[in-house]
Amino acid sequence: MKPFVDPLCPESLLQFIWLSGRFNMEGLATVSGEPLEIIHPGQLNRHAGPDFSAAQIRIGPLLWAGNVEVHYRSSDWRRHGHQYNPLYDRVILHVVFEHDGPEIGIPVLELQPRIPKFLLRRYRALMDSADELPCSRLLARVPDGLWEQWQTRLTAQRMERKAAVFTGWLQQTRANWEEVCLRAVASCFGMPVNTEAFRTLIAATPFSVMARQRHSLFGLEALLFGQAGLLPEHPADDYPRRLLDEYRFLRRKYQLMPMAPHDWHWLRMRPSSFPTMRVACLAALLHKEPHLFSAMLDRPGARELAALFTAAPSGYWDNHYRFDVPSVRTAAMGRQSVQALLVNAVGPLLHAYGAWLRNGALQERGMALWRALEPEDNRIMRGWRKEAVIARSAAGSQGLTELRQQYCDEKKCLECRVGKELLGFEGGVNGRVGEAAWQGWDGEGEEDDW
Template sequence: MKEDFLHYVWQYKKFDFSNLKTCAGDSVIIVNSGQYLQLAGPDFFNAQIILNEQKWAGNVEIHLKSSDWYLHQHENDTAYDNVILHVVWENDVPIFRKDNNEIPTLELKNYVYKEVLENYLKLKTQKSWIYCENQIKTIDDFALQNWQERLFFERLERKEIPILALLKETENDWEAVLFCMLAKNFGLNTNGEAFLKIAKSIPFSVIRKESFEIENLEAVLFGMSDLIPLEAEDNYAKDIQKRFDYCLQKYQFQKKINPQVQFFKHRPDNFPTIRLAQLAMLYNTYQNLFSKIMAITKTDDFYKLFDISVSNYWQTHYQFDKVSAKKKKKFSKSFIDLLIINTIVPIQFSYAKSQGKEITEVILNIMNSIQFEKNSIVEKFAFFGIKSQNAFETQSLLQLKNEYCNQGKCLNCAIGIQLLKN
């Protein structure tokens, strides 16, 4: 058993509270169980109880054993001076305030409804993947959809954290933030962090000023990524090396990073050379990319926006000095979907918040129109009866698995609470 079960029982009054008595035999009437804030300090704030006909207002602390009070050193924390009731599963030692008065203790194991405890133990019995794997498909659609929406926005708020960090680093330059986040996602899992380092190392003013000439953009990106061969054979490589050296001198910024981009295990279309060439072409095509992206409200318009190719050289190359069959190397639909899910929607969400605008429905419409993601977590949920129809649902399931199931937070989960009620 974990404390979260006792929190649930106390919060939702899943026990017989008609004739409560403390361990000392005093009668207890719960007027208000308090606010469950899940912050530092006591578990429930601003509770009200009547103890032997005297009304008390203060906080309630909950533990599995009363001795946990001393184990957690609450006796030395002034935040616990206003605890009026200690709620425990097992009372093993008396607890005293600093003035040596004993804190009233309520032992819950004598009052919890039998079926509630049985449902909890059934839910928390170890399974092969998640605790509720044999029951989750019984959750009604309405409850599941409401919970998925909350999960989705929780995940979106988590994705907002690195955006806000970049915003601070760039002195509130949203265009620079977009460039860095796009670069990271162009690098995918293998080169994402390397591409982010590259993007952060280039003043966005350089990208902005050189965006009219594709060769200069490519020179800066390839130069900062250490991909230009030291002894190049073809004229293109020699030319962009000269352009890169010129840009370093012109804008007075230095190459201080060693990004170590990887080709290993990538299909040719995902080679870092191709992804950087696509990023360069994107900013060469749109000098006002940020404003365009912020104005789009439909998924089809994103597909049109990203309908671009690479420069002539990279249409016949995957690597420097190695000619290949000509291919325009446009963005695939699945790649654009990844950009929308992991970069564009989070930035739209964050920017709208900063401007005090409400775009919840726009974001939901975009995510509902994107095909569901294919990964092991989504497939496993489908195996247990929760099948996804779109990216909104798959993103919510990723949040559910990573932040609730993996953490054993069944009683912070609407599904777990619903199963306990059943």
């Protein structure tokens, strides 16, 4: 058996080649010489077992229906132990890039001499690219229509991904949308580095206890700062001393367990993003709107929602960023922070609630909110702008974020419409779509070499 080497055509690529018919189909035959006709390549199986199910293959005079397994070499069948696995008993065809024997009693189709070499070069160029975006030098040549369709789909995919998180919280809260809303909003108060810390804070603080304190901003601050572990043990200022006394009372009354102070991050962030400032702003918001989710549903547009989620903390924070450390001037959550909350919490919450109620209009409100907001300005968006890819709204920037995080960073080019376009998979069976974009990529021609 040959030693394993990094394959020229990995199985993921071979699966796409098989499914799309991106190989020379003239005179197909098994390695033993039997004529072969592909009636249907089957359906890709993402679970345990053979790679494709429900395939229909004519081999010689017989029409077979069953499964298809794909490997780089035919010897991989034994190397993977498929001969001992009953899930592979209904395999009717073994599709391989390179046939290295021996026969195992299942017809084998070797694709190596039938796959265009330029396709393998394209794929290898994308996988070996050191650029943050593997296809960055080719993006300008992708058709505008494809870009628009793909970004629309990515935006919807991003919305569904975010909304699914909130839907999952429903089981933990016994379908309490007010509590789900609080969790979502608090997570955004910690963005980007203290998201998990804020989630821990809300998980450690019973929702019913917070509800009892919402009539008093002082009570909410005492509860949240105490549960966050952010109150100093020996405060110098009068205000944190009174907060500490109040929290000790609340802790005994409700048998609370605070977080560890080291769960919070402080380095390399603006003072307005310090955990103390964000906890103070969260307390102010919960005091301002005792029923935040209901108030959110009543606000029709982006401007009204932005006003809803803007709340000034108590007076102590007019000249402090941290307890006992005076500051000449302070600033609470700014416009960009509120927009991030609308994008990451409010829009997906509306979508998730609409899906839960099976209310399409409410779901669309979440997407309409994204379209009404300005595009985000962050590291990912700055990277796209370098490639002359511009988002015109938060919907566009969320779609591009989805593309970068779920496809580009993972080099899932075979699952990306742009990647498949450049590789030629979007042009139909044996198409050559995207070929012009590769001229000059590696100095090689694009001759039709098989």
